[in-house]
Amino acid sequence: MFRRIRIIWQRYSMLWLHQLIAWRIARIPERQFLYVLSFIVGVFSGIAAFLLKNLIHFVAEKLTSWFEVDSISYFFLIYPLIGVFFTVLFVRYFVKDNINHGISKILYSISRQGSRIKSHNNWSSMVASSLTIGFGGSVGAEAPIVLTGASIGSNLARLFRLNYTYVTLMIGCGAAGAISGIFNAPIAGIVFTLEVLMLDLTMAYLIPLLISAVTAAVISNLFMGEEVMLHFNYVNTFTLDTVWLYILLGIFTGFVAIYFTRMTMMLESKFKKIDSWSMRLIIGGIIMGLLVFLFPPLWGEGYREIGLIFNGNGSSLLNNSLFLGWADSPLLILLFLAGILMFKVIAMVATTGSGGIGGVFAPTLFMGAIAGYFFSTLINITGQFELPYDNFALAGMAGMMAAVMHAPLTAIFLTAEMTSGYDLFIPLIMTSIVAYVTIMFFEPHSVYTKQLAEAGDLLTHHKDKTVLRMMNVRNLIETDFEVINPEASLGDLVKAISRSHRNLFPVVDGNGILKGMVKLSDVRKLIFERDLYDKVMVKDLMYMPEFFISPNDSMEAVAEKFESCGRYNLAVIEEDNRYLGFISRAVAFSKYRKTVQDFSFE
Numbered sequence: 271m272f273r274r275i276r277i278i279w280q281r282y283s284m285l286w287l288h289q290l291i292a293w294r295i296a297r298i299p300e301r302q303f304l305y306v307l308s309f310i311v312g313v314f315s316g317i318a319a320f321l322l323k324n325l326i327h328f329v330a331e332k333l334t335s336w337f338e339v340d341s342i343s344y345f346f347l348i349y350p351l352i353g354v355f356f357t358v359l360f361v362r363y364f365v366k367d368n369i370n371h372g373i374s375k376i377l378y379s380i381s382r383q384g385s386r387i388k389s390h391n392n393w394s395s396m397v398a399s400s401l402t403i404g405f406g407g408s409v410g411a412e413a414p415i416v417l418t419g420a421s422i423g424s425n426l427a428r429l430f431r432l433n434y435t436y437v438t439l440m441i442g443c444g445a446a447g448a449i450s451g452i453f454n455a456p457i458a459g460i461v462f463t464l465e466v467l468m469l470d471l472t473m474a475y476l477i478p479l480l481i482s483a484v485t486a487a488v489i490s491n492l493f494m495g496e497e498v499m500l501h502f503n504y505v506n507t508f509t510l511d512t513v514w515l516y517i518l519l520g521i522f523t524g525f526v527a528i529y530f531t532r533m534t535m536m537l538e539s540k541f542k543k544i545d546s547w548s549m550r551l552i553i554g555g556i557i558m559g560l561l562v563f564l565f566p567p568l569w570g571e572g573y574r575e576i577g578l579i580f581n582g583n584g585s586s587l588l589n590n591s592l593f594l595g596w597a598d599s600p601l602l603i604l605l606f607l608a609g610i611l612m613f614k615v616i617a618m619v620a621t622t623g624s625g626g627i628g629g630v631f632a633p634t635l636f637m638g639a640i641a642g643y644f645f646s647t648l649i650n651i652t653g654q655f656e657l658p659y660d661n662f663a664l665a666g667m668a669g670m671m672a673a674v675m676h677a678p679l680t681a682i683f684l685t686a687e688m689t690s691g692y693d694l695f696i697p698l699i700m701t702s703i704v705a706y707v708t709i710m711f712f713e714p715h716s717v718y719t720k721q722l723a724e725a726g727d728l729l730t731h732h733k734d735k736t737v738l739r740m741m742n743v744r745n746l747i748e749t750d751f752e753v754i755n756p757e758a759s760l761g762d763l764v765k766a767i768s769r770s771h772r773n774l775f776p777v778v779d780g781n782g783i784l785k786g787m788v789k790l791s792d793v794r795k796l797i798f799e800r801d802l803y804d805k806v807m808v809k810d811l812m813y814m815p816e817f818f819i820s821p822n823d824s825m826e827a828v829a830e831k832f833e834s835c836g837r838y839n840l841a842v843i844e845e846d847n848r849y850l851g852f853i854s855r856a857v858a859f860s861k862y863r864k865t866v867q868d869f870s871f872e
Contacts, residue, residue, distance in 0.1 A: 416631075
């Protein structure tokens with residue numbers, strides 16, 4: 271009975287959807303529909319950001335609200351393990367899919383999956399990350415919520431049968447809305463999409479991104495108001511005599527980012543080598559628990575701790591720790607901060623490696639703030655300067671983000687928008703650029719793109735490769751060539767020449783195997799020697815070319831072969847040398863131009 275009802279419901283819902291799509295195509299121009307859809311994506315992304323932040327806050331508040339700040343909390347040892355255990359159960363038995371590394375998954379879907387993101391990502395990352403982070407997992411919620419927003423955009427666009435270009439645009443709208451909703455920073459949301467996801471900067475793309483980002487920011491303000499994470503209303507005035515110190519901070523955060531990126535890659539590879547998920551859970555959970563117990567600021571996203579620095583309560587970072595007695599000594603505080611910088615990456619990878627769900631966005635901001643606080647405290651100890659901790663913490667966040675994510679513009683605009691103004695615009699720019707230049711000497715790829723680039727799956731950052739990857743070799747094969755048998759005579763070849771408008775003649779045996787080919791220019795003089803028609807055989811005239819194309823070759827490989835050999839036509843043969851046809855340089859280039867036009871609608 272229920273099965274029959276479900277079938278009827280699916281049938282009528284599909285009929286209704288087809289009617290809606292037909293009505294939309296007939297009544298609403300495509301460009302206007304994109305604006306409407308980008309608004310809808312912005313609404314859902316903003317709501318998703320609000321829900322996730324509140325879920326995490328609710329869980330964390332219930333678990334830690336009764337802790338005394340001047341005592342050691344042994345529950346830090348077990349909470350993270352419990353959270354990851356629940357997360358692993360949820361992912362393994364409900365989701366049954368890998369939902370970690372949200373930003374990398376988005377880039378991979380754009381590059382390799384036609385911008386298709388599975389529909390369960392509309393909600394699965396939110397539930398899983400709230401369990402992980404709420405129980406103290408040392409990761410961020412931004413990557414899961416960006417994946418959620420991108421999934422909403424992808425699935426809505428595909429629901430209305432939009433093409434690859436528009437689906438990719440809606441992924442960008444979802445990502446922009448998610449960042450905007452979390453931080454109340456619409457400009458940063460747009461810049462993040464353009465800089466990290468590498469969408470084209472055209473008016474056709476920019477307007478939908480603006481609509482989604484602003485809509486999500488309005489939704490965020492409507493529900494959360496000033497409770498948006500990382501929203502600061504005051505920073506100290508920037509003075510020109512500290513310019514060189516911000517440059518030094520940029521170099522420092524650049525090297526911290528190198529440590530962050532390389533340690534992340536190395537530890538992730540170690541966890542992947544552990545085949546048993548239960549063993550990964552136990553090892554990662556123990557590491558997490560010990561590190562959070564020793565350094566309570568490693569608990570969760572770290573935004574509360576960043577707030578302590580900005581409110582002038584940096585010494586409160588030692589609350590609930592074994593090192594609470596160090597709070598009165600700047601040197602011992604520096605040692606504690608150095609420990610946080612060293613072990614935050616380990617705690618983060620232990621969280622994700624053991625099965626937790628979260629991203630590197632918040633840990634990056636957290637380490638940047640700690641790096642800025644560490645740097646300003648170190649300088650102030652010398653007695654030569656009295657640097658404002660909040661300014662350098664904010665600049666450290668910008669530098670760290672610019673270096674780790676290879677996104678200096680996102681770093682600049684996000685940190686500037688979080689302060690409700692641009693009073694520190696100059697030092698933010700300097701720190702971000704110096705940090706970015708520093709890491710670029712050592713790491714050409716960001717933490718998001720490094721593994722994708724090594725696997726050859728990073729196409730979003732190479733538009734030419736993306737267009738080539740969208741082309742199919744088999745669709746370019748031309749079969750209007752006159753095929754001739756190697757045992758045929760010159761006379762048979764002349765008849766084939768008279769029928770053909772081509773100057774190449776593939777020589778194929780009875781089994782379809784390519785034995786060689788004959789060029790018209792090579793036999794031009796012989797075709798007038800009638801007395802040779804029965805004496806000269808095709809097998810005496812053919813030659814075997816040096817370059818071939820396999821139908822399984824990528825278009826990148828085909829393009830390289832055309833460039834290296836200088837030929838205008840290349841034969842396509844199977845692995846067993848079975849002849850399929852030819853691909854010409856002209857047809858391939860024509861298809862490339864057409865694909866470029868389809869790829870961009872501007």
